[in-house]
Amino acid sequence: MRTFLTFINVTWKSTGGRISLCIFGLCLILAVIGPMIAPFGPSERCYDAAGKLLRLTPPSWEHPLGTTVMGRDVLSQMLWGARTAMLVGLLTALGTVVIGLNFGLIAGYFGGRIDAILMRITDILLGLPFLPFIIVLLALTDRNIWTIILAMTFVMWRSTARIVRAEVMSLRERQFVAAARTTGASDADILYREIAPNIMPLAVTSITFALAWAIITEASIGFLGFGDPDVVSWGSIIYDAYASQAMYRAPWWVVPPGIAIMVLVTSVYFIGRAYEEVINPRLQERS
């Protein structure tokens, strides 16, 4: 909790960080309440007063972002899509950091054979091509949003583990680790109470990158048409527009999800950057 508050505090200090936090916060709120305030369901077909399906109508008061070729409201789809993007992004980022952090901590701290085994596992994963692996996995199993999250987490923790391990290897030689050991600290005490707090800045930066990367990847999977058919995501909205050959005729259909992905991912990157600049506790106090 304290880490989280410091994180907000630190990020808030730069203008870029402040704007990005606001955008991210807005997306988070929309992800939670979006489906409740959405005027239509994600797959609901809209008809005009005469009972005619509203195919590809440009933006209007009734439908601020127009409708799709199937007569669906783009704004409502966007709102439902925000939930998907945030859900996938946050869960993947969380999973990535939890697994990567623990792998890195244990491998870096114990070294020797444990390190060798854990790092060979990481190396094997580093050999996997990211997107093709996920697509093949989705093709072999259920095309389900949870499978996507699991598949992305499975591949993405590898780089976090490597970065954390390198940092742990230098931290474990520091004298405060020896000092903790001489007061009777166990290995778990040293790992999670002495070393891990010093890794937190790195972990937070790695969370933001995982988050951005997960959102992009989920959108790519959706755009390639491998997404969960039952869940609307920003990527699948673009895919639908592309598949129905309406890309050039209905810009209101493709531009909003494109911009939304870009803005959200950029804001996440900027939060990471803003935080990275002030990760040193000494710098926090000065400003």
Add this chain to the structure above:
Amino acid sequence: MIKVDNLAKYFYLGQSFSEKIRRQEPKALRAVDGVNFTVEAGQVMGLVGESGCGKSTIARLLVGLETPTSGDVYFGADSAQSLKQRDRRAFHRRVQMVFQDPYGSLNPQQRIGEIVTRPLIYQRNKMTDSEMRTLAVTALQEAGLSPASDYLDKFPHQLSGGQRQRVCIARATVLEPEMLIADEPISMLDVSIKWGIIQLLKRLVRERRLAMVYITHDLSSAGSICDQLAVMYLGNIVESGPAQQVIHSPQHPYTKALLASTPSIDPAFTRETAQITGAIPNPLNVPKGCRFHPRCPIAQPVCATQSPDDRGAEGHYAACHFAFDSQPKTEELA
């Protein structure tokens, strides 16, 4: 009383493939090679020597960061090695250490209050937060940081070097150990602060009846804090005895050389200079006979073949074939 009995630590070097095939003995770096001394409660034992003589390895052995190759440390009748195997936490409760670097030995992410309570948490003491806080405040105030409430919520980087070292001392004393190891505790501090830390350590030793091992390369500070002094060379103690005797009538040529190289504040003061040349030999390849003979100004043929036994009496011993031969001459220290 704490007794260090024939303590030794060899570091074995990795072997090349051809050495393994030829089944050669692995090369041993003899960092500490059979060291004996005792420390009484309420007394300070000084270990003095050049860098590389093994004094820091002794500190790490005493405090349990390294396991000795042979020998043991006894707290009264209890063996430290068996205690450490049986109950590691109980062992650490009895020996605490103040490290050389007050900057690196405090976790930068923890507040001072946390740093001083962590030992209690790691000991699984089952105390309430307020009990631990009280102990931490007491330890900080005894270490000269009062009122402690000014410091509890600060981070290490907000304190000066001397204050940090006091925090380290508070962390070491909060567990109420029997023995305190201080590994060059003042070598990284400003000159103006050193004296205060020495006074603090002295007071803690007297008041808490601590047995302290004070490790330094600086004979002048050792003289002012230590009751007993042991001079180390290449993993051995070459001379030991009451601090004043060792400083005022050194018997071993190495001790004399160390004293001669201690700068004095008085420009008119000149001590008899003992000439020693060359550097400390490679501990992988310890000289035969007396370990000091290649650098010794008074070396004789016997020194190259026969390793000297301790000579002396009444607690003052020197491992030199020629120690105590002539009447000990007393030198005045400025």
